[in-house]
Amino acid sequence: VTITGFDLTSYRQSLIRWNHAISVMYGQCKELGPERCLMVPYEQLVLHPRQWMKKILNYLDVPWNESVMHHEEFINKPGGVPLSKVERSSDQIIKPVNLAALTKWVGNIPEDVVREMADVAPMLSVLGYDPYANPPVYGAPDSLVSDNTRRVLAGEKLWEEKARAYHLSHRPIENSNEEAASSTAPVA
Secondary structure, X not given: OOXXXXXXXXXXXXXXXXXXXXHHHHHHHHHHOOOOOEEEEHHHHHHOHHHHHXXXXXXOOOOOOHHHHHHHHHEOOOOOEOOOOOOOOHHHHOOOOOOXXXXXXXXXXXXXXXXXXXXXXXXXXXXXXOOOOOXXXXXXXXXXXXXXXXXXXXXXHHHHHXXXXXXXXXXOHHHOOOOOOOOEEEEX
């Protein structure tokens, strides 16, 4: 999914727009009810991908397939995962599920925005997040995710080469300005 219209140079504006978009999706999901819309906390999907993918596939009445645990092996292949050259997170999709995206924004948000986070993005509290937690505490990851994270961090050159091969502009993990806050995305 490509999300447009965010000024990624302004955390305040991005958070305000994120808050509005999430508020609309949250309201729609609540209106549809749990039989038609499943709330999926992104951080929990990253920390516990097997548990959450089983839950999501079961919800969608789709049989389990181990390939969902290895999406990076199906990039741009028939029936696989297509990449967008304009989506800023495409350089993450080529990697196995890892922890880097959960906190790479920490330390980049201006202090005035951090101080006003509860007002700038009130949906954080609605979704159960502490708007002042910087860095946030999401919980312990599954061992698969810990192992993936070690591999991703140790193989930075490999990921740069893969990004170039897919014609993506690679951004080092610690310097990206794209995930200003956590989100819970509904599956409808």
